[in-house]
Every structure is written in structure tokens, then in C-alpha cells.
Amino acid sequence: MKSYFDKTHTWGRIWTVAALVVFLLVPVAFSIHLNAWPKAEYFFKGLASVAIIFYPTGIIEVISYAPLLGAAGTYLSFVTGNIANLKLPCTMSALETSGYSVSSEEGEVISTIAVAVSSIVTTLIIAIGVLLMSVTGFVKEITSPDSPVYPAFQQILPCLFGAIGATYFYKHWKITIAPLVVVLAVLAFSGGTQVGVLIPISVAVALIVTHVMYKKGVFGKETESVRNE
Amino acid sequence: MDFKSSPFMYAVGSIIVIFVLAQSTFFLVRAIKRGKELGIDSEKMKNTALQSALFSIAPAISIVATVIVLSGALGVVLPWIRLTVIGAIQYETSSAQSALNAMGNAAGIASAITDPEQFTTVAWVMTVGSVMPLVILPFILKKLQKGIGKAMGKNKLWSDLMSAAAFIGIIIAFVGRAILGTGDKKEDIIGDGAGVLSITGLVSSVAFMLLFSFLVKKFPKLKKIESFAMPLSMFLGMGMVLLVNHLLPSAYLIEWRY
Numbered sequence: 001m002k003s004y005f006d007k008t009h010t011w012g013r014i015w016t017v018a019a020l021v022v023f024l025l026v027p028v029a030f031s032i033h034l035n036a037w038p039k040a041e042y043f044f045k046g047l048a049s050v051a052i053i054f055y056p057t058g059i060i061e062v063i064s065y066a067p068l069l070g071a072a073g074t075y076l077s078f079v080t081g082n083i084a085n086l087k088l089p090c091t092m093s094a095l096e097t098s099g100y101s102v103s104s105e106e107g108e109v110i111s112t113i114a115v116a117v118s119s120i121v122t123t124l125i126i127a128i129g130v131l132l133m134s135v136t137g138f139v140k141e142i143t144s145p146d147s148p149v150y151p152a153f154q155q156i157l158p159c160l161f162g163a164i165g166a167t168y169f170y171k172h173w174k175i176t177i178a179p180l181v182v183v184l185a186v187l188a189f190s191g192g193t194q195v196g197v198l199i200p201i202s203v204a205v206a207l208i209v210t211h212v213m214y215k216k217g218v219f220g221k222e223t224e225s226v227r228n229e
Numbered sequence: 230m231d232f233k234s235s236p237f238m239y240a241v242g243s244i245i246v247i248f249v250l251a252q253s254t255f256f257l258v259r260a261i262k263r264g265k266e267l268g269i270d271s272e273k274m275k276n277t278a279l280q281s282a283l284f285s286i287a288p289a290i291s292i293v294a295t296v297i298v299l300s301g302a303l304g305v306v307l308p309w310i311r312l313t314v315i316g317a318i319q320y321e322t323s324s325a326q327s328a329l330n331a332m333g334n335a336a337g338i339a340s341a342i343t344d345p346e347q348f349t350t351v352a353w354v355m356t357v358g359s360v361m362p363l364v365i366l367p368f369i370l371k372k373l374q375k376g377i378g379k380a381m382g383k384n385k386l387w388s389d390l391m392s393a394a395a396f397i398g399i400i401i402a403f404v405g406r407a408i409l410g411t412g413d414k415k416e417d418i419i420g421d422g423a424g425v426l427s428i429t430g431l432v433s434s435v436a437f438m439l440l441f442s443f444l445v446k447k448f449p450k451l452k453k454i455e456s457f458a459m460p461l462s463m464f465l466g467m468g469m470v471l472l473v474n475h476l477l478p479s480a481y482l483i484e485w486r487y
Contacts, residue, residue, distance in 0.1 A: 015252050045331035062373070063373065076252065109263050112257070113264070113281070123313055148471075152470045155426050161407075162438070163438045199327070206398035
């Protein structure tokens with residue numbers, strides 16, 4: 001007879017494949033409805049610059065998070081996303097409070113409850129938020145060029161990535177310097193270089209320099225701080 | 230009616246929400262049943278659910294803020310779907326920006342998409358660009374969980390560092406453009422190149438985020454604001470842009486990379 005873990009993997013695989021099919025049907029449905037299909041050239045060009053980062057990052061994330069989230073927790077987390085800022089903290093605190101290890105069957109149950117409830121609550125809050133935005137028309141008004149807040153919306157990206165990046169830069173300043181210098185050097189010569197081109201350059205520099213520093217033992221003394229993040 | 234927010238689009242979004250809720254409920258019910266069989270105290274399971282729900286409220290609101298941010302260019306429905314499944318801020322923003330840049334749209338998500346073909350291209354890139362974990366999970370998770378849990382140690386540090394490096398690389402590309410990137414020369418849009426306002430937004434959002442982190446560390450009672458710190462810093466950064474623009478109207482025109 002199959003164990004609970006084995007059955008979890010069977011169900012997890014079924015739901016994951018179903019999710020993959022359903023998610024891929026979204027752009028198909030949009031394209032059919034609007035009778036507008038992307039040109040292969042633009043699609044592959046756009047995809048290439050993100051896939052080069054997100055595909056390896058996706059693999060690294062699966063390997064890094066899977067041991068912490070439990071089996072069902074991992075299948076669920078990767079469908080709903082927002083793992084580092086939502087699913088992982090929920091699971092860690094639930095396991096700590098309950099006192100179970102994630103590798104035990106009890107821990108598997110607790111982590112599944114934590115991730116499932118988090119997914120349900122998050123999905124409902126986002127849906128309610130979207131409904132409120134749609135009913136009030138709030139979004140359209142604030143983003144029009146006549147709007148008094150238009151200059152702020154023009155600067156969304158610096159504000160968004162400043163807020164996301166701040167703690168990364170602070171904790172990992174050694175990793176930050178090299179890609180920043182290289183990106184600024186590229187932009188100094190060619191200010192029109194777009195983000196799609198800059199990202200692969202910046203990520204490659206960050207990964208290479210980090211790996212070299214790791215090999216040279218630069219992060220040796222940071223072991224504790226990195227693990228506690 | 231805006232094609233990006235038609236009833237059809239909302240219907241597609243609703244189907245995705247129903248799918249996610251069904252999957253989560255399936256695993257939740259299954260876990261509760263197994264928990265009872267194992268003799269786990271019902272109170273313990275209830276507390277886990279309640280704690281997890283409370284833990285999720287603030288980050289979920291910050292995700293709604295990201296939907297608002299992206300909705301200016303993409304409408305409400307696509308960001309809603311993308312941030313309900315797989316999504317995370319860095320992925321979705323860079324995917325959308327990259328797809329628009331590939332089509333020669335230099336303004337990217339700073340302006341509304343009006344061309345359906347550009348819209349569907351963005352939807353395809355955002356979706357296909359994010360599915361890798363779902364492709365590999367069915368093949369590797371079972372083996373992975375049996376083996377890798379024991380082999381963390383040094384490799385854990387390396388994988389943590391490499392993940393951080395990849396994220397920093399992405400963020401730096403956007404930060405670099407805010408410092409030295411030029412705007413769209415064909416369209417001659419004021420305010421889309423690096424200048425006083427882009428630096429104001431960047432520096433102030435970094436400063437607010439660091440301030441919040443410092444305050445939370447210094448005063449543990451403020452722990453509650455931690456989950457809000459990121460979206461709050463972003464909005465305060467945008468607020469500072471408006472303030473500088475209001476106090477120094479000519480600042481809007483100062484772009485060293487126009």
C-alpha cells in the first residue's frame with residue numbers, strides 16, 4: 001500500500017501538470033479572444049532575456065525551498081508563488097510553533113495546512129483588491145498623464161526596485177558592487193541599453209563574482225548572517 | 230471598453246482563482262484528515278491555520294499594491310492572474326518590461342499598452358518565462374526531498390548566495406537605468422530618462438526601506454510593520470517624487486539622460 005508521502009507526490013504531480021496546462025491556456029485564451037498572436041521574433045526575444053535568468057533561478061529555488069516546505073507545501077507553493085515573502089515564513093513559523101520537524105509526517109501535515117491556508121487567504125485578498133479597483137475605477141484615474149500623481153507613476157520602477165533592493169544591497173553589499181559598476185559603465189557608453197539587455201549582463205557579473213568570492217572564502221565569516229536571513 | 234479589462238478577461242481570471250482555491254482546499258482537507266489519523270491535536274491544526282492566515286494578510290495586501298503598479302500598463306486582469314499564480318514582483322515586472330522592450334516599446338510598463346498584439350506578447354512572455362518550476366517539479370521533487378535534505382551544509386550557503394546574486398543582478402539592471410538610462414528619444418517623453426526625479430524615487434525608497442528595517446530591529450514592537458515595509462517604502466518613494474516635483478516644478482525637466 002502506498003504511504004501518505006507517496007500519495008502526496010502522486011497528487012502533487014497531477015495538480016502540477018494540470019496547473020501548467022491551465023496557466024498556459026491563459027495567453028492562448030487572450031490571443032484567441034483578441035485575435036492577436038505574438039510575433040515569434042518578439043516573443044523569443046522577450047523570453048530569451050528573462051528565461052536566461054528565471055529558468056536557472058527557478059531550478060535553484062526548487063532545490064533551495066523544497067527541503068523547507070515539505071512535499072505538498074512545495075507543490076502548492078510553486079503554483080501560487082511569492083514563496084520567500086509568504087509561503088516560507090508561514091511554514092517556518094507553523095513548524096516552530098507546533099514543534100514538528102518538516103521531515104516527519106506530522107510536520108508534513110502542519111506545513112501543508114500552513115501553505116494551503118496562506119494560498120487561500122492570499123488569493124482571496126488579491127481578488128477582493130482587484131474587485132475594489134475595478135468597481136471604483138481608481139486605477140485609470142491615477143495613471144492618466146493629466147493626473148497630479150503621474151510623475152510618481154513615471155518613477156515606479158526606481159521606487160519599486162529601490163524598495164525591493166534596499167535590504168539585498170545592505171545584506172549583500174559585496175555582491176552588489178561589481179554588477180552595479182558594470183551596468184553603469186554600459187549605460188555611460190550606451191544610455192539607451194534596455195533592461196532586457198542589461199539583466200543578463202548584470203546577473204552574469206553578479207553570479208561570476210559571487211562564485212569567485214565564495215571560492216576565495218570571502219563569505220566565510222558571513223555564514224551565520226546568510227543563514228539567518 | 231478597454232480590451233485589457235473586458236468581462237472575458239475577468240472570466241479567465243476567475244477560472245484561475247477557482248483553480249488555485251480548489252487545489253489548496255484539496256491539500257488542506259487531505260492534510261487535516263491525515264492529521265486526525267496521526268492524532269495531532271485539532272487545536273494545534275486550527276492554530277496553524279489561523280497563524281498562517283494572519284501571517285498572509287499583510288504580504289497579500291502588498292501583492293495588491295503590485296497589481297496596482299502593473300495595472301497602469303497592463304490593465305488589472307493580467308497582473309491579477311500573474312500575481313495569483315507563480316508570480317512575484319521581480320519576475321512579473323522584468324518579464325513585462327523585457328517583452329515590451331523586445332517590441333521596441335522603450336517606455337515599457339511606464340505607459341499603458343493599447344496594442345492587443347503587444348498585450349498578448351507580454352502575456353505569453355510572462356507566462357512561459359515563469360513556468361520552469363512547474364515543469365521540473367513532477368520529475369525531481371520526490372527524489373530531491375529524499376536526498377537533498379541531508380546535504381545542505383556548505384552547498385546551502387552557496388545556493389543562498391547564488392540566489393541572492395541572481396536577484397541583485399536583476400534589481401541592479403533597473404537601478405542602473407534610474408541612474409544613467411536615457412528615455413525614449415523617438416517619443417521625446419519628459420520624465421522618462423534618468424534625472425532628479427528618478428534619483429529621488431530610487432534614493433528615497435532605499436532610505437525608507439532601510440529606516441523601516443532599522444526601526445524593526447531596534448523596536449521589536451514594530452515587528453508588525455515589517456511585512457508592510459516594502460510596499461510602504463515604494464509608495465513613500467513615489468510620494469517623495471511628488472513632493473520634489475511640487476516644491477521644485479523645474480525638477481521635472483532636469484534629466485541628465487533625456
